[in-house]
Amino acid sequence: MRRGGWRALIVGVALSHVSCHQEEGPYPSKELKLIVQASPGGISDTVSRFMAALIEKDLGVPVVCENKPGASGALAFSYVARRAPDGYTLGHAPVEIAVVRALGYADVGPDNMGLICLVSKIPAVLVVREDAPWNSFEEFLSAARREPGRLIMAHSGTGSIWHFNSLLMEQAADVRVTYLPYGGSSQSLASLLGGHVDAAIAGTGEAIANVQAGRLKVLAVFDKARSRLYPEAPTSYELGYEFGAPAWSGFFTPVGVPEEILDRLESAFHKGFESAEWTKLCEERGMEAVYMGRDEFREFALEQAEFFSEEIPRLLTLER
Amino acid sequence: MTADLLTGLLAILQWKVLGFLAVGVLLGAVFGALPGLTATMGVAILTPLTFWVSAEQGLAMLLGIYCGAIPAGGIPAILINVPGTPASIATAWDGYPLAQKGHAGLALGINALLSAVGQLTSIFFLAVAAFPIASFALRFGPAEYFGLALFGISLMAGVSGERVGKGMLAGMLGLALATVGLDPMTAYPRYTFGHSEFLDGIAFVPVMIGLFGLAEVLVQISERWGKVEPAPGKLGRIWPDAAQWKRMFVPMLTGAGIGTFVGAVPAAGGDIGSVIAWEQTRRTSRRKAEFGKGSLEGLAASCAACNGAIGGAMTTMLTLGIPGDAPSAVLIGALLIHGIQPGPLLFRDHRSFIFSIVFLMAFAAILVMLVGLLGAKPLARALRIPNPWLWAGIVLFGTVGSYALNNAVVDVWAMFFAGIAGFLLRKADVPLGPLVLGLILGPMMESNLRRALILSRGDWLGTLFSSPIVVFFLAATLLSLLLPLLKKRRTT
Numbered sequence: 050m051r052r053g054g055w056r057a058l059i060v061g062v063a064l065s066h067v068s069c070h071q072e073e074g075p076y077p078s079k080e081l082k083l084i085v086q087a088s089p090g091g092i093s094d095t096v097s098r099f100m101a102a103l104i105e106k107d108l109g110v111p112v113v114c115e116n117k118p119g120a121s122g123a124l125a126f127s128y129v130a131r132r133a134p135d136g137y138t139l140g141h142a143p144v145e146i147a148v149v150r151a152l153g154y155a156d157v158g159p160d161n162m163g164l165i166c167l168v169s170k171i172p173a174v175l176v177v178r179e180d181a182p183w184n185s186f187e188e189f190l191s192a193a194r195r196e197p198g199r200l201i202m203a204h205s206g207t208g209s210i211w212h213f214n215s216l217l218m219e220q221a222a223d224v225r226v227t228y229l230p231y232g233g234s235s236q237s238l239a240s241l242l243g244g245h246v247d248a249a250i251a252g253t254g255e256a257i258a259n260v261q262a263g264r265l266k267v268l269a270v271f272d273k274a275r276s277r278l279y280p281e282a283p284t285s286y287e288l289g290y291e292f293g294a295p296a297w298s299g300f301f302t303p304v305g306v307p308e309e310i311l312d313r314l315e316s317a318f319h320k321g322f323e324s325a326e327w328t329k330l331c332e333e334r335g336m337e338a339v340y341m342g343r344d345e346f347r348e349f350a351l352e353q354a355e356f357f358s359e360e361i362p363r364l365l366t367l368e369r
Numbered sequence: 370m371t372a373d374l375l376t377g378l379l380a381i382l383q384w385k386v387l388g389f390l391a392v393g394v395l396l397g398a399v400f401g402a403l404p405g406l407t408a409t410m411g412v413a414i415l416t417p418l419t420f421w422v423s424a425e426q427g428l429a430m431l432l433g434i435y436c437g438a439i440p441a442g443g444i445p446a447i448l449i450n451v452p453g454t455p456a457s458i459a460t461a462w463d464g465y466p467l468a469q470k471g472h473a474g475l476a477l478g479i480n481a482l483l484s485a486v487g488q489l490t491s492i493f494f495l496a497v498a499a500f501p502i503a504s505f506a507l508r509f510g511p512a513e514y515f516g517l518a519l520f521g522i523s524l525m526a527g528v529s530g531e532r533v534g535k536g537m538l539a540g541m542l543g544l545a546l547a548t549v550g551l552d553p554m555t556a557y558p559r560y561t562f563g564h565s566e567f568l569d570g571i572a573f574v575p576v577m578i579g580l581f582g583l584a585e586v587l588v589q590i591s592e593r594w595g596k597v598e599p600a601p602g603k604l605g606r607i608w609p610d611a612a613q614w615k616r617m618f619v620p621m622l623t624g625a626g627i628g629t630f631v632g633a634v635p636a637a638g639g640d641i642g643s644v645i646a647w648e649q650t651r652r653t654s655r656r657k658a659e660f661g662k663g664s665l666e667g668l669a670a671s672c673a674a675c676n677g678a679i680g681g682a683m684t685t686m687l688t689l690g691i692p693g694d695a696p697s698a699v700l701i702g703a704l705l706i707h708g709i710q711p712g713p714l715l716f717r718d719h720r721s722f723i724f725s726i727v728f729l730m731a732f733a734a735i736l737v738m739l740v741g742l743l744g745a746k747p748l749a750r751a752l753r754i755p756n757p758w759l760w761a762g763i764v765l766f767g768t769v770g771s772y773a774l775n776n777a778v779v780d781v782w783a784m785f786f787a788g789i790a791g792f793l794l795r796k797a798d799v800p801l802g803p804l805v806l807g808l809i810l811g812p813m814m815e816s817n818l819r820r821a822l823i824l825s826r827g828d829w830l831g832t833l834f835s836s837p838i839v840v841f842f843l844a845a846t847l848l849s850l851l852l853p854l855l856k857k858r859r860t861t
Contacts (some may be wrong), residue, residue: 088775089413095702098417117776120568124777127565152556154565201824207556229511229820230554232636235698239635239691245510245824254705258690258712326420333705 076136076310080111083300084129084140086122092252092334096169096298097141099330103321108313112139121145121208123155130157134305136314139165142299144210147353151361152208159350163306166318167299167341167349169331171252172272173214174279176265178241181248186269186288189248190222197225203237203249206230210296211250213357214271216364217292218250218285241265252296253278254335271295278335294356297339299346315343377724381425381732389426390729393433394736398744400434401441404451404578405770408438409695416703424707429729431703435696436733439639439676440484440741447476448751449763451582455573456639456678458805459647459671461581462528466663471605473749478607479665480672481741483621487673488734490625491632491680495687496727499716502681503688506633511820512835516842517634518814521641521806523846524648526853528802530661535799543807546571553816554823566779573808575771575784580801582767583788586760588795593756607745609665617669620650624670628677633685638694639678640809646674652849661802676734683730687711687723 083101087093094116101112117125122145129140142164150158175186183189193200204212207230219225226248231237234251241249242264249256253276259265260279267282271293275284285293300318302311321327322340331338341349381387393415400411411434419427442453447464460480467476494502509517522540529536549560550570561567609617624646631642650670651660660667682693683700690712692698704711709722716723754762771784791801818832825831834840 089410089699091698092702094413095416095706098414099420102417102420115776118569119775119777120565123565123568154568207554208551227823229823230556231820232553232816235691236636239507239689240510242689242691243507243510258710258714261710262713264713330420330706333708334702 076313077108077110079137080113081108081136082138083112083114084125084138085114085116086118086125086141086143086145087116088118089116092171092254092336093141093143093298095330095334096336099327100168100300100318100321103324103327104314104317107317107320120154121149121152123149123157126157126162127155129301130161130303132303134163134303134307136302136306136310138303139314140301142167142301142350144294144296144353146301147350148208148210148213148357148361150354151358158354159347160354161304163302163304163311164346164350165300165302165311165314165343166322167297167339167346168318168322168327169336170295170297170339171254171336172270172276172293172295173211173250174253174256174270174276174282175215175218175248175250175268176238176241176256176260177248177268178244179264179266181266183268184266186283186285189268190224193222193224193226198227200226200248201229201246202226203229203231203240203246205234205237205251206232210294211252213361213364214292214294215250217294217360218271218290220364221285221290221292238265252335257335277332277337294353295337298336299341299350311343373720374724376721377726378728380721380725381429381729383425386425386429386729387732389422390429390433390733391736393430394437394733394740395433396430397434397437398441398737398740401438401453402444403770404445404453404582404766405574405773407454407574407695407774408435408442409699410774411435411438412696412699412703416699416706419703420706424709425725425729427703427707428726431700432726432729433733433736435700436488436679436730437737437740438696439679440480440488440672440737442675443480443484443672444477444741444744444748447480448473448748449582449759450585451578451763451767454639455577455809456643456675457671458577458640459643460668460675462647462661462802463664463667463671466661467665467668468749468752470663472663473752474605474607474745475609476668477745477749478742479609479617479668481738481745482609483617483624483669483672484676484741485734485738486621487625487628487676488679488737489731490622490673491629491677491684492727492730492734493680494629495680495684495730496724499684499688499723502630502633502684505630506635506685506693507689508836508838509634510836511817511824512832513838513842514634514636514817515814515821515832516839516846517631517637517641518810518817520842520846520849521645521810522814523849524644525803525806526850527648527651528644528661528806529800532798532800535797536803539794539799539801540803540807543804544811545807546576546804547808547811548815553812554819564779566777570812571808572775572777572780572783574774575780576787576808577805578767578771579784579787579789580791580804582763583784584791584795584801586763587788587792589756590760591792591796607742613665617665620646620654620666620670621673623650624673625677628674629681629684631674632678632681632693634681635685635691635693636813638682639675642678642681643671643674644806644809646670680730683726687715687726688713 085097105112132138234255270276271285400406442457443460446452446457446461450465464476525540627646628642682697685693686697821832
């Protein structure tokens with residue numbers, strides 16, 4: 050009877066190793082792993098699982114998503130960066146790849162990743178309740194200027210991309226607001242709808258339901274070009290404030306993956322990006338379908354990393 | 370109205386839709402019953418698969434998973450003291466003792482039946498009172514959340530049984546552990562010792578698996594190792610008799626009601642709801658001493674409440690586009706993929722679709738109940754597995770489940786560490802319920818108190834008396850702490 054327990058354990062452990070050995074052939078000859086830096090269900094997870102399903106068709110092998118959340122993604126980024134550069138481990142690359150080093154979470158960034166491509170972006174949007182006294186970004190700013198620190202603005206968490214967007218707003222418009230950090234945009238928007246705060250900053254898609262229902266109004270989109278979701282809302286750049294740091298989604302491998310494998314991956318992702326399904330997903334989830342190939346994405350991500358490593362220490366001291 | 374209702378019903382009365390619903394329910398039951406695999410994970414992983422089927426079919430499968438997973442989470446809670454999902458923590462408190470007394474069949478039967486009651490009640494609320502519930506949920510600002518969390522924390526005393534002092538110590542330990550990770554306001558790392566693995570705090574599910582599952586195995590090994598096992602008794606009945614129904618009636622309604630409302634409040638789900646319902650039932654019960662030792666009332670309240678939270682969470686999600694708990698957050702994404710935008714407009718423009726959801730959930734609830742009732746006998750037989758095999762199985766599933774949660778080895782270590790700590794605490798007769806409460810409610814209490822103080826600009830009194838809801842929770846907290854003392858004085 051005593052041995053029974055051990056036997057059960059050994060069988061279990063043995064079973065979990067069965068599927069590990071397969072023959073190698075021309076790439077890709079076995080399943081790919083795509084590491085997602087966030088929990089199941091969020092926008093990163095959706096983007097990754099969708100892209101995985103789309104590139105699967107082209108590559109002809111399964112692409113399995115695995116979630117490794119934690120530390121703004123730093124855990125997943127370092128994990129992928131340490132894998133063998135054989136093209137069988139990929140990672141989702143959100144804007145945080147350009148941020149985590151500046152936050153001090155891990156020594157990983159676009160410079161030690163093999164970037165494949167960028168597939169979407171999500172700008173920040175400043176929303177207030179429908180009954181709020183401000184009808185434009187300018188009116189909101191002048192209220193904030195009149196009584197510095199009086200207006201309370203909810204965001205999705207200290208160190209999150211939406212928090213940085215609001216800090217950039219403070220800096221560009223020379224105003225002061227008081228922040229109320231939440232654990233995600235759904236909570237910060239609920240707190241705005243419930244009348245507990247004056248304004249909230251979130252991703253364009255996150256606020257759309259209540260904007261369309263007339264419960265929230267958009268004061269500005271923090272981006273260069275107008276958002277397809279809010280064609281009427283002015284952008285920060287249009288209004289003369291040159292700031293805006295949209296979130297984005299891309300994919301990466303460890304450094305040192307052979308060129309021909311990267312080419313193969315990039316073309317698979319590009320096909321996925323051009324599919325009708327992807328366009329539809331972007332529309333439904335409030336993302337802008339934007340594509341950048343390998344070289345363009347590398348340049349862009351390095352630029353972003355430099356921007357955040359300069360701005361973040363300054364912005365965080367700005368917030369006392 | 371009736372036209373919408375009929376259209377909504379007809380849209381789902383198709384073999385394919387109902388087939389997907391059944392597949393979802395069964396998958397959900399698997400996800401729920403395996404500790405470490407949660408309802409949230411099940412819904413998230415299967416969401417992309419539904420992209421290529423119609424909205425009704427996809428939604429049927431995902432709602433089936435959600436509605437199937439929560440009741441199934443009670444099965445391991447009852448059989449092996451490991452809650453399958455965090456929502457069924459309170460189910461283990463009375464379900465497991467009941468099973469150990471030889472009533473595993475009955476406990477599983479009650480879980481199946483009252484889960485369905487909880488779900489159907491909350492679905493009924495969703496159908497008739499979605500907007501009042503949602504606007505109530507929106508009134509929860511930081512101060513209200515703090516009040517709710519404080520009230521939850523005050524339940525520690527009740528959850529401790531007769532060992533109030535030790536229970537408080539365990540509760541404080543839970544609160545202390547809850548401070549690990551990034552500071553919720555400033556994002557400054559606390560007690561991480563430089564390891565980025567701890568930035569998000571100590572993962573709750575592995576700790577739960579360790580504290581309840583592994584610790585239970587260790588306790589049993591220390592007590593029963595090498596001893597002859599008693600011959601397994603009869604499985605007993607599954608269906609409660611009339612007297613038992615009568616005893617469970619009020620707890621069941623209390624549970625379903627509390628579950629619905631707590632579920633509707635964003636960021637508070639079935640775990641908190643069922644603990645509150647359990648404790649409220651205990652407090653008003655004439656058989657207080659039975660609670661935690663296999664009370665039917667306690668089991669009824671917790672099963673109904675953790676399932677009531679489903680309808681509550683769906684209410685907030687559908688009316689406001691804001692999820693009431695983690696699985697419904699994933700469901701929002703799934704709805705969007707099918708071109709359905711949850712939010713106030715959904716009720717104006719797609720009324721029949723709302724009824725489709727209501728019916729799908731109701732069918733799922735009934736289907737889950739049938740699966741649970743049919744499965745009760747075979748599952749209860751699991752307890753006849755010779756102990757060493759059962760122990761090894763629990764350790765195996767616990768390890769795999771802890772890893773599967775975040776695909777992180779550190780969580781497996783957390784599970785083993787929590788298991789050994791839980792074993793030592795159990796041996797010292799320290800109740801573990803308060804520790805879990807501290808872990809769940811600590812972050813909610815801390816972050817919302819600090820948010821409330823930001824809003825009131827540091828004014829404590831202004832924060833604490835800012836709304837009737839806060840005052841209600843503070844009064845309830847005070848009452849729950851003082852009443853036992855007053856009663857004691859009167860009796861001595």
